[in-house]
Amino acid sequence: MITLSNLTKTFGLGPGLVRALDGVSLEVAEGEIFGVVGQSGAGKSTLIRSVNLLERPDSGTVTVAGQELTAVTDAQLRLARRKIGMVFQHFNLLTSRSVRGNVEFALEVVGLERRERRRRADEILDLVGLTDKADAFANQLSGGQKQRVGIARALAAEPSVLLSDEATSALDPETTRSILDLVRTINRQLGLTVLLITHEMDVVKTICDSAALLERGRIVEQGPLVELISRPGSRLARELFPLGELPETTGTVIEITFSGGSADRPVIAQLARTYGLDVSILGAVIETIGGTQAGRTRLELPGTPEQNAAPIADLRAQGLLVEIAGEAR
Ligand code: ADP
Numbered sequence: 283m284i285t286l287s288n289l290t291k292t293f294g295l296g297p298g299l300v301r302a303l304d305g306v307s308l309e310v311a312e313g314e315i316f317g318v319v320g321q322s323g324a325g326k327s328t329l330i331r332s333v334n335l336l337e338r339p340d341s342g343t344v345t346v347a348g349q350e351l352t353a354v355t356d357a358q359l360r361l362a363r364r365k366i367g368m369v370f371q372h373f374n375l376l377t378s379r380s381v382r383g384n385v386e387f388a389l390e391v392v393g394l395e396r397r398e399r400r401r402r403a404d405e406i407l408d409l410v411g412l413t414d415k416a417d418a419f420a421n422q423l424s425g426g427q428k429q430r431v432g433i434a435r436a437l438a439a440e441p442s443v444l445l446s447d448e449a450t451s452a453l454d455p456e457t458t459r460s461i462l463d464l465v466r467t468i469n470r471q472l473g474l475t476v477l478l479i480t481h482e483m484d485v486v487k488t489i490c491d492s493a494a495l496l497e498r499g500r501i502v503e504q505g506p507l508v509e510l511i512s513r514p515g516s517r518l519a520r521e522l523f524p525l526g527e528l529p530e531t532t533g534t535v536i537e538i539t540f541s542g543g544s545a546d547r548p549v550i551a552q553l554a555r556t557y558g559l560d561v562s563i564l565g566a567v568i569e570t571i572g573g574t575q576a577g578r579t580r581l582e583l584p585g586t587p588e589q590n591a592a593p594i595a596d597l598r599a600q601g602l603l604v605e606i607a608g609e610a611r
């Protein structure tokens with residue numbers, strides 16, 4: 283649905299030059315929720331703004347719904363943008379207009395006639411749960427309600443793609459949760475493809491099907507979450523399942539990643555029984571990701587990695603991802 287190919291974008295000149303995008307390629311499938319995570323300054327906003335060419339990349343191509351936006355005329359681009367809704371961290375609502383007026387404004391731009399605008403606005407306000415606030419103004423709304431208006435406005439012209447730039451970053455955890463639920467609902471109900479950027483791993487965990495990690499303008503990793511989890515050395519998986527600092531060990535520390543069916547196997551008991559190992563559990567996290575149980579367990583086994591070769595091979599033979607995280611020094 284969205285294909286970014288080799289995007290570059292620099293700001294400034296000489297010693298002040300910043301490579302905001304440094305060869306970014308990304309593929310977002312139709313109907314999925316794709317999250318791009320990265321620290322502040324990583325280039326996330328530049329990336330998402332380049333999807334509808336609010337930010338024009340220096341080189342590379344942007345294709346949305348089969349149309350290469352980097353190759354079309356300005357008039358064609360204006361049309362294409364109607365099919366791409368966008369929500370922002372700070373809502374960007376018109377303060378002089380009511381909630382309904384904000385949504386209707388997006389439809390004026392599209393050229394819908396008045397009665398139709400009103401009908402469509404009320405329909406979309408119902409979808410986002412704001413019917414009773416239709417006549418209120420932005421300063422009478424909570425942050426979560428403001429973002430619902432932002433979402434309603436973005437959806438007004440029936441886009442096929444929704445872009446979200448840190449839409450929940452200004453909201454408290456509970457409100458964040460309700461906005462994410464709403465995004466998930468409209469994704470499912472309307473078949474909307476969602477590209478969101480965030481610095482919060484929790485957002486990814488809660489609603490994303492796929493994710494990418496952006497670092498200094500480069501995509502370090504990307505893929506479906508269920509796949510990332512079982513990818514050896516995945517940094518996204520590590521951040522999704524943080525086990526904290528690795529402690530000193532006198533033996534061997536291993537980390538086992540579970541997903542799907544392997545999540546409920548009694549691995550530790552089995553190790554103890556089969557190999558007579560005195561296994562210590564150093565940490566564990568289990569989450570539901572994309573509807574399946576997944577997690578990581580950090581264990582300490584006595585002895586060197588070589589001495590534990592047989593049990594480790596046994597775990598791997600069961601299809602578990604086992605990484606040696608530490609050993610005695
Ligand atoms: P993020 O959204 O991940 O915090 P941004 O995409 O906003 O990152 O910014 C990436 C880098 O590009 C930063 O170093 C930022 O200062 C720089 N940058 C972004 N927009 C501009 C601009 N319009 N002019 C100059 N520098 C910019």
Ligand code: MG
Pocket residue numbers: 326327328448
């Ligand atoms: Mg940003």
